Amino acid sequence: MEALIQALQSQSAFFSQFSESLLALIFFVLFGLLFATVAAVCALVFVYLERKVSAHMQDRLGPMEVNTEIPVLKKIGHGWAQTLADAFKLLLKEDIIPDAADRRLHLIAPFILFAAVIAAFAVMPFGEKLVVSDMNIGVFFVLAITSFSVIGVILAGWASNNKWSLLGGMRSAAQIVSYEIPNGLVVLVIVMQVGSMRFNDIVIAQSGGILNWHVFQFFPLNLIAFIIAFLATLAEANRAPFDLPEAESELTAGFATEYSGFKWAIFYLSEYANMFLIGIFLSALFLGGWTSPFGSLFGGFFDQPGWQPIWIILKAVAIVFLQMWLRWTLPRLRVDQLMYTSWKVLTPFAFVAIFGVGLWMLL
């Protein structure tokens, strides 16, 4: 980001009259807004996508009716405006706060959840230059900032003063913390190989085509690590098959039971933003980030900086698609299986990956 600002300052007289700090501040605000909006748009797109994906997987059509009357867009059809309509509906819906709830905490909880996800976007690399904050402890920062979501979930569950909510919140918190351990451990595996926690360093270490991606290195250790990371982040996002905290059949909507209207929307916003975040996080760590899979093939055409954001977003969307796929394929785990998976499968294997990669690198 500094590079961008400096470039602007040197190029344009208009920008050079402001101090670097001020410019940075303004940029951060702009980018913050951008990501918040992106998160919202993401949510819209992904919700639509999820509906369609699930529908087609189950051999049905999904939303088809809601289209607009605007001539050109009407042609698209396929109910594309469904989620848009839903968004407006949520905005217009009454925000019901139960009498028994703790109003202040009831309000704070969605803030914490959403802010944590957005803050994590600040360090996500969309391109070599296109990263808001190329922090040298980037990966660690993501791990740290996302741990806020535990608190948000517990508070949301508690503040609602509803038995479903509280139980859902507690379960969710226990689940998130359980899966944070294997996740953190496999991050270690990558950091060991790269020797840096900066996202761009990690991505650059994988440049030069698909074979250099971390997921294919140290076979099969990194593949195991990737699978662990994928499952752990899936569970941390409370996605199926790890969606026990909001298992509809048991807990209605988990910690979000007593939320309605836009506050409820924020939870879903956070969830889908989080899915996207996970997509970018995993692709940066394992799938080469913004590098192209072709390396120097095609004369390095796909390696040009302009492609970088496209590649990483493509990869992220692929991962999101994978998450959806799993959701509609696998049945929900039982709570004891959930704990079993985290502590007795993923964690030991993560340790195996650490030891294995360490030994491999030393030998």
Place this chain on the structure above:
Amino acid sequence: MIVDYVVWIILLPLISFTIQIFFGKRLPRQGDWLPTSVMFVDLLLALIVAGKVFSAYDPDFRIARSFEWVVLGTTTIKFGLLIDNLTAVMLFIVTLVSSLVHLFSIGYMHGDPRYSRYFAYLSLFSFSMLGLVSVDNFLGIYMFWELVGVSSFLLIGFWFEKHSASNAAKKAFLVNRVGDVGMFIGILLIFAITHTFNFDEVFGKIASGEFAGALLTAAGILIFCGAVGKSAQFPLHVWLPDAMEGPTPVSALIHAATMVAAGVYLVGRTFVLYTETALLIIAGIGTITAFIAATIAVVQMDIKKVLAYSTISQLGYMIAALGVGGYNAGLFHLMTHAFFKALLFLGAGSVIHAMHHEQDMRQMGGLRHKLPITFVTFLIATMAISGVPGLSGFFSKDAILAAALGKAMETGTLYHYLIFATLIFTAGLTAFYMFRALFLTFYGTPRNQEKYDHAHESPSTMTIPLIALALFTVIGGYGSWFEELIRKPSLAMFSTGAAQEAAHAAAEGAAHGAHTIAMVLSILFAFAGIFIAALYYYWNKYSAEAVSEKFAALYRFLWNKWYFDELYQATAVRGTLLLSRAMGWFDLKVIDGIVNGTARMTTLLSFGSGTTDNRVVDGLVNWVARIVGWFGATLREIQTGKVQAYILMALGAFILLYVIQLAMV
């Protein structure tokens, strides 16, 4: 080179302890072979070290090596090892007795439910004791001091299911703590003045006169407090007899041969610390201890108790020897005593083992036919401790008596003559009670036929240590190497090199004249003691019961161990309770009474004076009364048992102190 050996000597038992405590139960034979073999390796290493050290045959031989341990601003605390002749001897004694005790324990502790843990504790003790005799500084010695205390605690209370054992362990720990607090204050005092813990540096400061006077005396006495506790000297001797609740090999190792001698070692190691005044106190304490313990031992019926009091008495001898300047004699006795007292305890252990854990001598008798090896070795040890010529005990005890007499002749004070007289009388007593125990146990007719019939000689793991120790008991006193190698340290040694030669010449001289007299007297008293014991218990010419009835009061006094336990119960234990009760009473009666009285008197007075006066004075008095009352109530409130209130008060006091300090500066 030598240092490396010593480091291994110290570390090996620690390693075996670690393995034994965690995995002992899983090892074959519950791992008893591991600490035992480690101790024998240690013994071998100690022999090598001793060989290397003694081959120099230099009294001034010393290797010190240390590293910086803690750096606090400008002060550096070093930690290291000091190896000289004394250390070499101590290493040898400790490893020898310890390895033999390990071996003995294999038979003695066979089948105990916590067999593996027992050996772990023994290893821990060996580690601590070996460290104790090798470190070169006060802090280190204190650390190992506490470690031997802990292992002693663990081993005394080894059979903690027995109420008496766990109580004895607690008692030992607490009584030792009294001495250790003194020692710790002493160490801090030394550190405060000299800014170092290192022996040589401290002694150097003393030699150069930087550290002298009343403070030095105080430091010496405080350090000696530690020795009083650990070496069971009067008035802190009460824990040692109770410590016999532990397994008998433990009593042999810890409470006879090594740990209790640590106090003596401490005094020896820090000998230059003690001023004349301090030495007078040390000599007095040692003599009193020797005498009291010997008198108590005369009437005891429990074989281990007899040995325990005998240990206390002998330790008193050593301390007294150091106190009268018989440095060499005291440490020599430490060595010989380690041999024969360990032998006595192991012999007693063998007897107890044979008698199925019967310790009362009234149940024994005639055992010499059943336990021939035990009997012979026990006899050797008994003769040694009694001072029969030709055995090691004779030489060392004789040296002590000679030193005492020499000191008395040198100073000519009644005090020192009294010390000598008491010691020589005690020598007679020692011979008496030891042979009494011998006769009661091994001679005469069996007093408990059933147990007698079941008695059998112990297995070879138990008899071999007895024989080995008996060997050392016999030969330990010969040769003059000890006298020549272990020399009394003088201040000059720690000042600059030039003064050293002169100092050597001055040391040792007066003792020689006294030697002959002391020797004759000591032989006389020893044989008198043996003869009287034989009269009563061997030939049965006189009845001990008759005597005890005749002097019933004295007998009861001795039987009750001079009422020390009762005394402490009444003073220290109940005293605390009484004190708090008295304070409560004071608060309730005196303060309230004063307040009430004052108020009442003032009211009377104010009635006498007019109404205006009345109001002013009354108001004032009431105010005072209320203040005092409030104060009392508040003080009572303080003891709420609530942590937070305590924190609050501590902080309040802290702020108050800080403000006061600010105001003063």
Place this chain on the structure above:
Amino acid sequence: MNYFDLTFYVFAIGAVVSAGMMVFSRNLIYCAVGLLFALASVAGIYVLLGADFLAATQLMVYVGGIVALLLFGIMLSVKFTGVELRTGTLQMLPGLMIAAGLFLLLVRMVFRTEWAVNQPGEMLPTTSTIGKRIMTDLLIPFEIASILLLVALIGAAYMARRERT
């Protein structure tokens, strides 16, 4: 007043206000939330002091770990009957007095002491230095820390488990 100072005051006021909320709130959950924000603000302070790694550690261990633990602890130790999530206070007045006194003393000390202040240099990434120091100078503390954690884990799990049996 530059951005640095401004940020400092934002975080400092944030920390103190949240800490105050923790101290003076009677609702246990509010106390926990106060602590949460106080800890997060302290993480900000760490960043201002150039301790990037520690700031992230603070967030990860305190916010994700300890505060969650505290919240669970609160929820596990409330009474079955009714809303007992309130905590009373005791000795508030003397407590305040002592605290004020102590604060004055500390401030006095801060300003009276002649600190050997160096001009702070540029803020550099600390992680690799920390890693090297831990692996060399602080090896023993590092290993002992693992034993501490092990003991804490076993001890706490044991104590917590006793409820079940």
Place this chain on the structure above:
Amino acid sequence: MLLHFAAPFIFVIVAAAFIALNLLISRLLQPRVPSAGKTTTYECGEIPIGSSWVQFNIRFYVITLIFVIFDVEIVFLLPWAVVFKDLGWFAFVEVVIFITILLVGLAYAWRKGDLEWDKPETGKFAREAAPQLFEEVGMETRKPVQEVTL
């Protein structure tokens, strides 16, 4: 470096502002007709009994506890991972020791069942609670019913 950290901080503020703004808009647009039925705690239409602020299973705590310990471990290992390539064998052995010690803790928790949640006991009802029913229909009691797993 401060700038790097300023970004997420500002993002947090912006995100909060974004939500606040949206909530405000929603607040302005939405109808507000609270009623007793609407603001009751939702319990599938039943009238809620007692507060939901009830005590929880201690397992939640134990899991979080184990998490905290391993969280700290990860924090400790990250600096090592960063310098791992420079330090090599020695550091690797250190860390293996470190992790092994902590794995003892994990193994302990594993052995003691702290990592386990209540398992549903399939067929328990059939086996224990309703033996009479079995007798009535003439079936053998105590015969384990084929467990139905998903």
Place this chain on the structure above:
Amino acid sequence: MMAVGLHHFLVLSALLFVLGLLAVITKKNAVTVLMGIELILNAANINFIAFSRYVDTDLDGQLFALFVIITAAAAAAVALAIVLNIYKQMRSVNLDEADTLAG
């Protein structure tokens, strides 16, 4: 107002320390007392890191703080387990009721 320097951080730390202390001595609930302790530890950490930046330019202070955080985590885990046990025994975690040991 002078530029933010060491003193500012130290005063902030003092303030947080005092607030933590206040929680420790005035709160009835053991969990809140524990929170106060955590706050005190954080105050100390601010000092460590501030000194590490302004006085002693190497990272000793930061390393200290790192170990403090680790120890705090272990302590919190154990302390809460104790609190839960006390709760189980006494059905209360109020410290002013937990004075069984008072004579």
